[in-house]
Amino acid sequence: MTDLDDWLADGDPGDADWMPHLLGLATRGQLGHTGRLLLDLPALSQRWSCVPGMCSPGMRTKRARSCCADLEVGVSPTEEERIREAWTEVEAHMADDPRWSRGAPEAFDDGTLTRPGRRCVFAKATPDGLQCGLHQLEDATGRARGALKPMPCRLFPLVIVEMDDGRFFITAIHRRTARLAGSRPAAAFPCLGATSQTLAAGCEDILTGLWGKRTARRIVKLAEEAAS
């Protein structure tokens, strides 16, 4: 079972009806595909780059929002268990965060990460903006990406929808999808439009991790063609 299968099996699939959006894409010739994957080309070809200095509280414009400060992050039971198993290391790594200095705060609340001080319990405030403590700990200890960092954080701003026929629809936070994805509006995230690279190119690592290098390259190519 892959990380994605595991997360989908454990997680809450949501109740959004994506079919009208898919039909709209198909009608406009904007629905790409490769193998078992359907692609939202407008969402994947928009410009994106993670720039914490543009969205972190204290550094951002009034309307800007951040995935690590403002979104509720759901974790599967497996993900919660992995983090709890590494708790001694997590606690040591987070110790320089003022919210952790007098003991670890409660990190989980009914399948979501808590947000003490109005940011994710694992989000460290740095001069460059919020940085993920779990991501840093994975790198510092040679763990693979996803050993600790939850799937929604690895995916953001990608959104993966499992179809009834077993295929996957790959989309992302976009002005036409944010409501369906249960997100803040796309315009609230300054990372969208922050660079010249397509969102698919910026997310090539996670796409490679989930579907392999060849498929990831194909998705990036289709998004780049759609952008040109």
Ligand code: SF4
């Ligand atoms: S777990 Fe890490 S990436 Fe996810 S919201 Fe928290 S700080 Fe951000």
